[in-house]
Amino acid sequence: xxxxxxxxxxxxxxxxxxxxxxxxxxxxxxxxxxxxxxxxxxxxxxxxxxxxxxxxxxxxxxxxxxxxxxxxxxxxxxxxxxxxxxxxxxxxxxxxxxxxxxxxxxxxxxxxxxxxxxxxxxxxxxxxxxxxxxxxxxxxxxxxxxxxxxxxxxxxxxxxxxxxxxxxxxxxxxxxxxxxxxxxxxxxxxxxxxxxxxxxxxxxxxxxxxxxxxxxxxxxxxxxxxxxxxxxxxxxxxxxxxxxxxxxxxxxxxxxxxxxxxxxxxxxxxxxxxxxxxxxxxxxxxxxxxxxxxxxxxxxxxxxxxxxxxxxxxxxxxxxxxxxxxxxxxxxxxxxxxxxxxxxxxxxxxxxxxxxxxxxxxxxxxxxxxxxxxxxxxxxxxxxxxxxxxxxxxxxxxxxxxxxxxxxxxxxxxxxxxxxxxxxxxxxxxxxxxxxxxxxxxxxxxxxxxxxxxxxxxxxxxxxxxxxxxxxxxxxxxxxxxxxxxxxxxxxxxxxxxxxxxxxxxxxxxxxxxxxxxxxxxxxxxxxxxxxxxxxxxxxxxxxxxxxxxxxxxxxxxxxxxxxxxxxxxxxxxxxxxxxxxxxxxxxxxxxxxxxxxxxxxxxxxxxxxxxxxxxxxxxxxxxxxxxxxxxxxxxxxxxxxxxxxxxxxxxxxxxxxxxxxxxxxxxxxxxxxxxxxxxxxxxxxxxxxxxxxxxxxxxxxxxxxxxxxxxxxxxxxxxxxxxxxxxxxxxxxxxxxxxxxxxxxxxxxxxxxxxxxxxxxxxxxxxxxxxxxxx
Amino acid sequence: xxxxxxxxxxxxxxxxxxxxxxxxxxxxxxxxxxxxxxxxxxxxxxxxxxxxxxxxxxxxxxxxxxxxxxxxxxxxxxxxxxxxxxxxxxxxxxxxxxxxxxxxxxxxxxxxxxxxxxxxxxxxxxxxxxxxxxxxxxxxxxxxxxxxxxxxxxxxx
Numbered sequence: 001x002x003x004x005x006x007x008x009x010x011x012x013x014x015x016x017x018x019x020x021x022x023x024x025x026x027x028x029x030x031x032x033x034x035x036x037x038x039x040x041x042x043x044x045x046x047x048x049x050x051x052x053x054x055x056x057x058x059x060x061x062x063x064x065x066x067x068x069x070x071x072x073x074x075x076x077x078x079x080x081x082x083x084x085x086x087x088x089x090x091x092x093x094x095x096x097x098x099x100x101x102x103x104x105x106x107x108x109x110x111x112x113x114x115x116x117x118x119x120x121x122x123x124x125x126x127x128x129x130x131x132x133x134x135x136x137x138x139x140x141x142x143x144x145x146x147x148x149x150x151x152x153x154x155x156x157x158x159x160x161x162x163x164x165x166x167x168x169x170x171x172x173x174x175x176x177x178x179x180x181x182x183x184x185x186x187x188x189x190x191x192x193x194x195x196x197x198x199x200x201x202x203x204x205x206x207x208x209x210x211x212x213x214x215x216x217x218x219x220x221x222x223x224x225x226x227x228x229x230x231x232x233x234x235x236x237x238x239x240x241x242x243x244x245x246x247x248x249x250x251x252x253x254x255x256x257x258x259x260x261x262x263x264x265x266x267x268x269x270x271x272x273x274x275x276x277x278x279x280x281x282x283x284x285x286x287x288x289x290x291x292x293x294x295x296x297x298x299x300x301x302x303x304x305x306x307x308x309x310x311x312x313x314x315x316x317x318x319x320x321x322x323x324x325x326x327x328x329x330x331x332x333x334x335x336x337x338x339x340x341x342x343x344x345x346x347x348x349x350x351x352x353x354x355x356x357x358x359x360x361x362x363x364x365x366x367x368x369x370x371x372x373x374x375x376x377x378x379x380x381x382x383x384x385x386x387x388x389x390x391x392x393x394x395x396x397x398x399x400x401x402x403x404x405x406x407x408x409x410x411x412x413x414x415x416x417x418x419x420x421x422x423x424x425x426x427x428x429x430x431x432x433x434x435x436x437x438x439x440x441x442x443x444x445x446x447x448x449x450x451x452x453x454x455x456x457x458x459x460x461x462x463x464x465x466x467x468x469x470x471x472x473x474x475x476x477x478x479x480x481x482x483x484x485x486x487x488x489x490x491x492x493x494x495x496x497x498x499x500x501x502x503x504x505x506x507x508x509x510x511x512x513x514x515x516x517x518x519x520x521x522x523x524x525x526x527x528x529x530x531x532x533x534x535x536x537x538x539x540x541x542x543x544x545x546x547x548x549x550x551x552x553x554x555x556x557x558x559x560x561x562x563x564x565x566x567x568x569x570x571x572x573x574x575x576x577x578x579x580x581x582x583x584x585x586x587x588x589x590x591x592x593x594x595x596x597x598x599x600x601x602x603x604x605x606x607x608x609x610x611x612x613x614x615x616x617x618x619x620x621x622x623x624x625x626x627x628x629x630x631x632x633x634x635x636x637x638x639x640x641x642x643x644x645x646x647x648x649x650x651x652x653x654x655x656x657x658x659x660x661x662x663x664x665x666x667x668x669x670x671x672x673x674x675x676x677x678x679x680x681x682x683x684x685x686x687x688x689x690x691x692x693x694x695x696x697x698x699x700x701x702x703x704x705x706x707x708x709x710x711x712x713x714x715x716x717x718x719x720x721x722x723x724x725x726x727x728x729x730x731x732x733x734x735x736x737x738x739x740x741x742x743x744x745x746x747x748x749x750x751x752x753x754x755x756x757x758x759x760x761x762x763x764x765x766x767x768x769x770x771x772x773x774x775x776x
Numbered sequence: 777x778x779x780x781x782x783x784x785x786x787x788x789x790x791x792x793x794x795x796x797x798x799x800x801x802x803x804x805x806x807x808x809x810x811x812x813x814x815x816x817x818x819x820x821x822x823x824x825x826x827x828x829x830x831x832x833x834x835x836x837x838x839x840x841x842x843x844x845x846x847x848x849x850x851x852x853x854x855x856x857x858x859x860x861x862x863x864x865x866x867x868x869x870x871x872x873x874x875x876x877x878x879x880x881x882x883x884x885x886x887x888x889x890x891x892x893x894x895x896x897x898x899x900x901x902x903x904x905x906x907x908x909x910x911x912x913x914x915x916x917x918x919x920x921x922x923x924x925x926x927x928x929x930x931x932x933x
Binding site for chain 2: 015029190243248481668696
């Protein structure tokens with residue numbers, strides 16, 4: 001293998017120094033001259049008519065600069081289905097509903113003004129269960145659709161339906177079948193950085209948003225539409241990203257608070273900042289979506305899967321974010337995890353008066369994989385086949401085309417499963433006794449971008465300066481994952497520079513070229529591919545210019561360690577030239593020129609067609625997680641004794657950062673499995689703080705051992721695939737399967753709390769006694 | 777109500793006229809413009825605002841400003857030496873990949889610093905207990921623990 005100078009090395013994150021010293025500036029830390037502070041008044045009911053709002057007292061409070069309601073702002077429709085508005089008019093549909101907003105000279109005055117706003121409501125019956133919400137006579141959440149046509153049902157006009165092969169044949173061929181229902185619930189992203197923004201208009205009514213969005217260019221589009229609705233058609237938005245305190249998909253929508261800041265800023269002609277509190281973050285930032293998932297799978301007598309049938313019911317909450325499209329990604333494991341010839345998948349989203357949801361790390365994949373991989377273990381048991389062996393009999397292979405028309409290029413699933421099994425000492429481990437057991441689960445995710453929009457593109461500009469330093473100007477958003485660092489590594493590799501010679505310029509839509517966003521684990525894949533192509537153009541320019549000075553053709557030259565040299569005569573000092581020296585010669589000469597290049601990389605993947613088929617990603621990331629647990633039968637407490645996370649990453653561009661993604665995702669996935677849930681009662685989040693919302697702490701020791709499998713993929717940058725999301729996908733089913741192996745109870749709804757385990761153990765014991773007494 | 781207080785901040789004696797209802801976190805961020813100390817919850821549950829007060833790690837969001845009178849306060853901005861050389865804890869965080877989004881990092885670094893000042897050679901359990909009050913969503917804590925371990929290794933003395 002070629003030895004790389006930058007790629008594959010454990011290079012620290014380029015922004016780590018700023019962050020450990022406290023110099024990194026997050027949205028919380030930013031203040032503009034003359035800035036006002038915005039606060040939002042939320043609904044007092046989950047479903048009610050707004051009879052009257054009186055803002056006069058709030059308006060007359062000294063220090064208040066604006067009070068807005070749905071009745072004194074223009075109509076702006078937002079969200080994936082355009083069913084939401086910045087401030088509500090007529091009625092409120094959940095506790096999150098924004099009823100009024102204030103801008104004041106300090107946050108305390110803004111808060112005090114909220115208390116002075118008088119809202120008269122007429123409470124309406126609410127519906128908080130998606131099954132009830134579908135029934136005839138259920139209260140309608142939206143009486144009219146966004147186009148003003150009367151609605152007749154709470155079921156969204158957003159059906160998902162994937163049919164592959166022939167279900168009848170698949171069912172006829174099955175010797176064993178298992179049907180069951182699984183439930184997953186709301187969990188919060190828990191970004192440590194709180195949400196916030198600053199909106200500011202210039203004198204020409206163009207908007208600048210200081211923002212933490214993961215999708216700056218799509219947000220620009222959304223905000224420009226809002227400007228048009230405000231009578232500012234043709235005006236533009238500039239998005240400036242501050243340092244972002246965690247993303248995990250929570251910033252893939254433009255959020256209501258951002259529109260409110262824009263409206264307040266336009267009204268007051270001042271910069272307006274809105275910052276969430278942690279309680280607001282829990283109450284009002286949309287979480288991961290809950291689902292009720294029915295799965296049936298069948299296999300023949302040799303353990304070959306013959307069919308898979310999945311029907312899903314999703315609680316949409318009161319409004320529709322981009323998160324409502326997670327069923328499209330749920331299709332990835334449903335259609336393509338293991339070889340299943342016949343597949344049926346339908347999903348329905350239903351409006352309720354609950355909080356609405358959005359995307360979160362994995363974009364539906366963790367929910368779907370939990371159901372599939374638990375059901376698979378149940379099927380293996382019924383077929384009398386070891387769960388690992390069962391998976392091996394159905395394992396995906398390189399070169400296959402899956403029923404959804406995914407073209408699998410490289411596939412390291414088999415190796416991942418083998419290595420995880422080795423780690424767990426699988427052959428000796430089944431039924432370890434004493435409350436210990438092992439479980440395994442696999443994953444597939446998009447690894448080579450995902451064409452969810454018409455473009456999956458990434459634009460890039462590079463320029464070399466007088467001193468041999470290169471600026472990489474990118475639309476990539478750094479959310480902590482390290483895209484900035486790997487971009488620097490890859491650029492340096494192509495150009496024969498050091499990583500520290502690369503300066504990544506990001507986070508400004510006025511400067512940076514267009515990109516779809518940091519989602520779908522795509523950023524390293526697309527931006528590094530863009531970097532390789534842009535840097536190749538830069539290199540060509542350098543070599544052409546250098547050839548005049550070194551007396552050799554461009555193709556006889558190369559660059560290493562910032563030195564241009566003749567490849568056939570590499571050690572001859574007379575035929576070498578330092579890069580920065582060349583640059584200065586080029587700049588300080590008659591008819592001088594710059595060395596700059598741009599490239600737009602759009603991966604060769606496909607949008608799903610009307611049947612939801614197509615090669616969504618140009619390569620796929622596979623992985624397997626294996627855990628050993630110990631379950632205390634007295635307390636129901638689950639301890640993770642071993643946790644192996646094997647990932648097919650194509651190539652590890654930076655093993656240290658890669659391990660960081662795997663560790664973080666594994667621990668997040670373990671929280672999803674065992675402890676995390678937003679407790680929602682009549683639509684209200686009851687646990688809006690870190691004492692009651694159980695995110696794992698350093699005291700919850702999860703001994704994650706990453707195993708990196710590298711089947712270098714030809715389309716990936718240096719062979720790499722995306723890895724940001726995959727790690728949290730198989731945690732919950734692997735743990736659920738291990739708990740079953742340990743104590744013989746299968747918990748089918750997340751999180752698997754101590755209480756649920758104890759209840760199931762008791763039910764099992766009661767049943768055992770009963771059958772014993774019956775037989776006796 | 778305003779009151780003047782004196783305390784030591786990052787090695788220098790400072791005075792400030794403060795609103796008595798404010799917390800140390802408010803005063804650090806708003807009056808001294810030391811924004812390295814982060815507010816992640818404001819109610820002492822996440823640890824992002826951790827500073828050292830008389831050598832102990834404290835959630836500055838819970839600390840009434842008047843309690844700081846005459847105390848020795850160190851924030852993340854006060855860890856590097858006068859030549860700008862980082863504290864070994866900061867350096868270890870960089871080298872071991874303990875930083876991702878970085879929002880919890882200043883608080884995490886301060887908790888680690890307090891732990892190591894009290895116990896220069898902690899076990900892994902002690903390290904985990906030492907940062908138990910600091911939440912991190914990105915790292916799963918693993919590389920953070922590795923970084924703190926690395927500082928305690930005798931070869932790095």
